[in-house]
Amino acid sequence: MSKCKFCGKDAGFLRSAHKDCEDVFEKGRAEVEDLLFASARGKLSLSIADADIKNVVRDSYIDETTYHQSVVKCFEQAIDMALSDDLLSEEEETCLDNYMD
């Protein structure tokens, strides 16, 4: 018997995770990335995004490493997009600074 890498309970013979747990995790990660991306683009206030993200992270088995990877990915995309449409707006810069700290 091996343990589910998400919930830590028995996952069954030769399985590393429950299908349900994996679905919750993937869905949660997509949701977190949407929120990160929206706030990186200045479309969502940081405090609202932050509270929502914390809830999703807590309910979706998202660990520090996964979260950090998502932050980096979303901010790289946001920066690319900001640079391609025009110069980084002051608002976007402030958002990015807040996250990078």
Ligand SMILES: [Zn+2]
């Ligand atoms: Zn599980």
